[in-house]
Amino acid sequence: MSQGVSKRSEDYSLWYNELVKKADLAENSAVRGCMVIKPYGYAIWEKMQQVLDKKFKDTDHVNAYFPLFIPKSFLSKEASHIEGFAKECAVVTHYRLKNNEDNTAVIVDPDAKLDEELIVRPTSETVIWSTYKNWIQSYRDLPLLVNQWANVVRWEMRTRLFLRTTEFLWQEGHTAHATREEAVVETKQMLDIYADFAEDFMALPVVKGVKTENERFAGAVDTYCIEALMQDGKALQAGTSHFLGQNFAKAFDVKFAGQDGKLDFVWGTSWGVSTRLMGALIMAHSDDEGLVLPPKLAPIQVVIVPIYKNQEQLDAINEKANAIKKALQDKGVSVKYDNRDTQKPGWKFAEYELKGVPVRLAMGQRDLDNGTVEVARRDTKEKQTQSLDGIVDYVVTLLDDIQTNIYQKALAYKNSHTTSVDNFDQFKAVLENEGGFIAAHWDGTNETEDKIKELTKATIRCIPLDAKEEAGVCVFTGKPSTKRVLFAKAY
Amino acid sequence: MSQGVSKRSEDYSLWYNELVKKADLAENSAVRGCMVIKPYGYAIWEKMQQVLDKKFKDTDHVNAYFPLFIPKSFLSKEASHIEGFAKECAVVTHYRLKNNEDNTAVIVDPDAKLDEELIVRPTSETVIWSTYKNWIQSYRDLPLLVNQWANVVRWEMRTRLFLRTTEFLWQEGHTAHATREEAVVETKQMLDIYADFAEDFMALPVVKGVKTENERFAGAVDTYCIEALMQDGKALQAGTSHFLGQNFAKAFDVKFAGQDGKLDFVWGTSWGVSTRLMGALIMAHSDDEGLVLPPKLAPIQVVIVPIYKNQEQLDAINEKANAIKKALQDKGVSVKYDNRDTQKPGWKFAEYELKGVPVRLAMGQRDLDNGTVEVARRDTKEKQTQSLDGIVDYVVTLLDDIQTNIYQKALAYKNSHTTSVDNFDQFKAVLENEGGFIAAHWDGTNETEDKIKELTKATIRCIPLDAKEEAGVCVFTGKPSTKRVLFAKAY
Numbered sequence: 017m018s019q020g021v022s023k024r025s026e027d028y029s030l031w032y033n034e035l036v037k038k039a040d041l042a043e044n045s046a047v048r049g050c051m052v053i054k055p056y057g058y059a060i061w062e063k064m065q066q067v068l069d070k071k072f073k074d075t076d077h078v079n080a081y082f083p084l085f086i087p088k089s090f091l092s093k094e095a096s097h098i099e100g101f102a103k104e105c106a107v108v109t110h111y112r113l114k115n116n117e118d119n120t121a122v123i124v125d126p127d128a129k130l131d132e133e134l135i136v137r138p139t140s141e142t143v144i145w146s147t148y149k150n151w152i153q154s155y156r157d158l159p160l161l162v163n164q165w166a167n168v169v170r171w172e173m174r175t176r177l178f179l180r181t182t183e184f185l186w187q188e189g190h191t192a193h194a195t196r197e198e199a200v201v202e203t204k205q206m207l208d209i210y211a212d213f214a215e216d217f218m219a220l221p222v223v224k225g226v227k228t229e230n231e232r233f234a235g236a237v238d239t240y241c242i243e244a245l246m247q248d249g250k251a252l253q254a255g256t257s258h259f260l261g262q263n264f265a266k267a268f269d270v271k272f273a274g275q276d277g278k279l280d281f282v283w284g285t286s287w288g289v290s291t292r293l294m295g296a297l298i299m300a301h302s303d304d305e306g307l308v309l310p311p312k313l314a315p316i317q318v319v320i321v322p323i324y325k326n327q328e329q330l331d332a333i334n335e336k337a338n339a340i341k342k343a344l345q346d347k348g349v350s351v352k353y354d355n356r357d358t359q360k361p362g363w364k365f366a367e368y369e370l371k372g373v374p375v376r377l378a379m380g381q382r383d384l385d386n387g388t389v390e391v392a393r394r395d396t397k398e399k400q401t402q403s404l405d406g407i408v409d410y411v412v413t414l415l416d417d418i419q420t421n422i423y424q425k426a427l428a429y430k431n432s433h434t435t436s437v438d439n440f441d442q443f444k445a446v447l448e449n450e451g452g453f454i455a456a457h458w459d460g461t462n463e464t465e466d467k468i469k470e471l472t473k474a475t476i477r478c479i480p481l482d483a484k485e486e487a488g489v490c491v492f493t494g495k496p497s498t499k500r501v502l503f504a505k506a507y
Numbered sequence: 508m509s510q511g512v513s514k515r516s517e518d519y520s521l522w523y524n525e526l527v528k529k530a531d532l533a534e535n536s537a538v539r540g541c542m543v544i545k546p547y548g549y550a551i552w553e554k555m556q557q558v559l560d561k562k563f564k565d566t567d568h569v570n571a572y573f574p575l576f577i578p579k580s581f582l583s584k585e586a587s588h589i590e591g592f593a594k595e596c597a598v599v600t601h602y603r604l605k606n607n608e609d610n611t612a613v614i615v616d617p618d619a620k621l622d623e624e625l626i627v628r629p630t631s632e633t634v635i636w637s638t639y640k641n642w643i644q645s646y647r648d649l650p651l652l653v654n655q656w657a658n659v660v661r662w663e664m665r666t667r668l669f670l671r672t673t674e675f676l677w678q679e680g681h682t683a684h685a686t687r688e689e690a691v692v693e694t695k696q697m698l699d700i701y702a703d704f705a706e707d708f709m710a711l712p713v714v715k716g717v718k719t720e721n722e723r724f725a726g727a728v729d730t731y732c733i734e735a736l737m738q739d740g741k742a743l744q745a746g747t748s749h750f751l752g753q754n755f756a757k758a759f760d761v762k763f764a765g766q767d768g769k770l771d772f773v774w775g776t777s778w779g780v781s782t783r784l785m786g787a788l789i790m791a792h793s794d795d796e797g798l799v800l801p802p803k804l805a806p807i808q809v810v811i812v813p814i815y816k817n818q819e820q821l822d823a824i825n826e827k828a829n830a831i832k833k834a835l836q837d838k839g840v841s842v843k844y845d846n847r848d849t850q851k852p853g854w855k856f857a858e859y860e861l862k863g864v865p866v867r868l869a870m871g872q873r874d875l876d877n878g879t880v881e882v883a884r885r886d887t888k889e890k891q892t893q894s895l896d897g898i899v900d901y902v903v904t905l906l907d908d909i910q911t912n913i914y915q916k917a918l919a920y921k922n923s924h925t926t927s928v929d930n931f932d933q934f935k936a937v938l939e940n941e942g943g944f945i946a947a948h949w950d951g952t953n954e955t956e957d958k959i960k961e962l963t964k965a966t967i968r969c970i971p972l973d974a975k976e977e978a979g980v981c982v983f984t985g986k987p988s989t990k991r992v993l994f995a996k997a998y
Binding site: 043045046047050051052053054055058059061062078079080081082083084085086087088089090091092099103104105106107108109110111112113114115119120121122123124125133134135136143146147150156162166167169171183185358 | 534536537538541542543544545546549550552553569570571572573574575576577578579580581582583590594595596597598599600601602603604605606610611612613614615616624625626627634637638641647653657658660662674676849
């Protein structure tokens with residue numbers, strides 16, 4: 017294609033990297049592993065944020081903001097958090113620079129060393145639970161339903177734009193409850209919100225499940241997740257919701273007096289999605305011509321391109337196009353009319369295909385003569401000529417159709433790439449040839465999971481919440497099992 | 508008062524600190540100088556963000572996101588930026604922790620030292636202009652109008668919630684232009700946007716002006732600002748907009764080819780407001796009973812409190828109150844109906860006064876009998892009984908009246924605390940006794956400004972954009988001057 021992205025089929029990984037850059041979504045920065053999210057990419061993220069933020073508020077959550085820095089000692093307070101959480105963190109040790117002797121550069125002032133080092137938050141459970149200790153005294157203070165939108169830093173050795181970056185943007189919800197039951201309900205509610213968001217807005221079918229012990233968040237009792245399938249057959253964890261039990265309450269001594277006056281530790285949850293969703297969105301739907309964006313998250317839903325030979329034609333097209341633009345905007349559709357004379361129509365067509373604009377309207381002299389417009393949809397690349405009469409309703413309906421079609425296509429892919437297997441040879445063959453999710457019996461031990469990962473690189477993505485009870489034997493050890501779990505290679 | 512804030516007149520500083528905490532706006536965190544912005548405070552900040560973000564987008568700006576970390580060497584690239592910008596920064600020197608020998612705590616891994624230290628951004632000119640170098644080749648790429656919402660860190664030695672914190676939230680706009688003229692127009696446009704926001708939404712009258720060389724942003728050619736007056740007579744800089752000339756373009760080698768093909772350096776601006784605006788909002792309007800919020804930024808604009816002796820009364824009030832709530836919400840008013848039975852009406856009255864809710868409706872048995880409701884406005888504390896007929900329109904109009912009244916009150920304060928003086932004895936006397944802005948002639952030298960600051964702690968807040976040309980003599984040196992500048996003690 018003109019803007020030059022590699023083919024998916026030839027090198028999926030290269031295709032992804034090029035697409036992210038050429039579609040102006042993000043790029044690597046001068047700081048190793050940190051990305052710059054470019055305006056077009058950020059506009060998609062803002063749309064995601066708006067939808068999720070509304071869903072959080074509709075379920076009585078409020079936003080707040082907690083510090084970027086965490087005292088090093090906090091990370092040691094919750095035993096499994098310290099044990100299990102990755103140690104690759106950015107560490108602040110000094111608080112001042114100074115000019116060098118000839119004033120040509122700045123150096124770190126050795127006299128400005130911190131007594132206790134600060135960690136740039138990799139996640140905020142510790143700093144938030146240390147705060148909750150002061151916010152919670154009695155059952156009247158519960159539930160506490162707080163979310164924050166923030167940046168976090170995890171010092172990743174191998175980074176990929178959106179999928180794994182040293183700094184990323186996310187939201188992290190942290191809630192506190194009087195009972196175990198209420199906290200579990202909250203954990204599952206947030207998982208449902210993530211799943212609905214993925215399916216309804218990202219057009220991304222997901223499997224809801226619970227993680228095995230191996231893959232559980234450090235400090236959680238249970239980690240729930242949504243898992244999606246990318247077009248190369250690899251799975252991507254798109255969101256997690258953790259039931260924390262009383263672990264962090266105990267670590268930070270957060271107790272409440274019940275209605276009976278008795279003191280007990282608070283029950284907690286945490287849940288988050290990140291700019292990683294951008295990676296999932298891109299990989300799930302896009303093609304060799306560029307991005308394919310579901311209309312509900314597309315910053316530009318409709319682009320109008322004029323095709324003209326002279327100013328007189330352009331003037332006539334401008335009038336029609338601006339009227340269509342206005343009428344669509346009145347229906348809540350975001351429209352761009354691109355009548356720049358610095359680029360040719362062919363260049364613009366390729367550009368908006370690359371950027372995944374769901375609907376393109378093109379209008380030339382013949383359309384002016386016939387009262388028509390050419391309508392092209394990005395998902396199927398079908399084009400047809402439509403009468404200007406009723407064009408607004410046609411486009412509004414078409415946007416809905418595209419949203420549905422993108423979802424259905426991804427769902428068909430997921431369904432055709434979810435394979436039940438009953439022995440390990442079959443397991444390896446499917447993983448090798450088709451990829452995707454493999455539904456298989458597992459004996460429930462970490463050892464077997466580790467061994468399978470070692471041999472095949474596949475991990476248990478989740479134990480699906482809707483997994484049927486059925487008698488079977490572990491695909492690897494032959495030991496008894498009562499339900500199938502989903503294996504896959506994963507991002 | 509019941510919730511117990513100190514009196515403004517007795518200790519303004521203590522009053523402010525207590526108010527911020529007791530009204531649930533923010534609190535100090537476990538990390539020195541960093542604050543936790545609590546949900547009620549964050550809700551006000553979100554309202555500010557929404558209004559400003561819309562104003563930025565309406566003037567063709569787009570949002571993006573740049574890295575948190577800046578390589579140390581970047582700070583040395585712009586000569587006056589390195590020379591003038593404060594060196595109190597958080598410095599990241601290591602990228603990994605590890606468990607100590609007995610696994611009881613984490614320590615910094617000495618083997619994970621960075622080759623080049625990273626600075627947590629105190630502002631992003633350097634990292635953004637290093638990015639713009641790749642984004643800008645020709646005049647077609649200009650103007651580049653980008654904003655980001657982000658956290659920044661400046662290692663402040665003396666911190667105060669919202670006014671001066673080590674980490675704070677802000678937006679920073681960074682634009683690039685083909686001509687000096689266009690960049691100057693942008694700089695002034697953003698200043699106007701800030702001033703309009705302060706006056707129309709925060710109900711805060713401001714003076715628009717330009718900074719003297721002493722107070723200019725390090726790396727700017729001109730720093731424009733809006734300055735507001737707090738109730739203790741001290742000034743607060745509420746926003747700045749910098750004309751950067753070609754300084755950062757030269758430092759980071761950002762050139763563009765003009766229509767004639769000639770290469771030239773790009774012209775830049777940067778502009779920002781921060782959570783410091785929260786401090787201004789609180790200090791400008793609030794009183795000894797607590798916050799006074801302008802309705803346009805109040806998270807809760809109307810609270811309804813029932814006064815009842817038994818369940819039957821409450822049921823009847825619930826019905827009326829919920830109907831009013833619904834009708835007000837339909838007009839876009841945010842309403843809370845507080846019929847919790849855990850607190851008495853008197854406690855609730857004090858609580859919502861403390862939190863600055865602009866309008867309180869109270870309803871008891873007598874109101875039920877008479878078809879009335881008691882309406883109390885927070886700004887003047889006036890109460891009156893109103894018929895339920897037409898109550899919605901009455902409240903909507905009242906909210907507008909309150910917004911206007913709060914602004915007019917602050918404007919009257921500013922006008923009565925802006926004094927023209929013509930000799931230094933008068934200067935000192937006004938500063939000592941009334942405070943506020945002092946309009947005085949100045950000889951235009953840094954030396955005189957420094958000397959006046961040393962003697963009085965007053966600085967030149969700005970040279971007002973609307974300062975009249977008039978012949979005069981410097982209030983300190985007697986040298987000739989052509990216009991008055993504004994002095995004040997400042998936050």
